[in-house]
Amino acid sequence: MQAKDTKTSLFRRAADKVLNFPTLMALPPRVQYAALPWRMIDGTLEVMLLTSRGTGRWVIPKGWPHDTLSSAGSAAQEAWEEAGIRGPITEEPIGSFRYEKVRDEGGSVMCIVYVHALQVTEQAENWPEKGQREYQWFPRQTAARQVHEMELHDLILSFAPALPYA
DSSP states (O other): OOOOOOOOOHHHHHHHHHOOHHHHHTOOOEEEEEEEEEEEETTEEEEEEEEOTTTOOEEOOEEOOOTTSOHHHHHHHHHHHHHOEEOOBOSSOSEEEEEEEEOTTSSEEEEEEEEEEEEOOEEOSOOTTBTTBOEEEEEHHHHHHHOSOHHHHHHHHHOOOOSSOO
């Protein structure tokens, strides 16, 4: 009688230990920071949206935290890199939303995005991602309808800048 081979392949053991899918699914969401660019034109609140580089959907400037910057600083940096915009930004987030980020290398990761309001007072002629995205100003209600994430939609609709609009 032949003994049953009880050896498990190295690949199988690695998959059992490393690719523990229930554990992977329970990972907390990754944190990103975003700016909600806004301005007032003739008494109408307008919001700037950008197209994403991957899907072309309308989004707000957002990205991963910068090691040396606060959340507001990271949001302001993303607004500069993606849209060439600057201005006063709220120190505390005005809200947050979740979305599933599809990674360039494949797969996806759940993200929670903390949003800071940025009153746009300047737009440069050149910036790091110029030509990689389109941007457009929308009245608040229209901007909310353009985004795909319902929590971002609601955040845009509920945003009310503090008076006076300085």
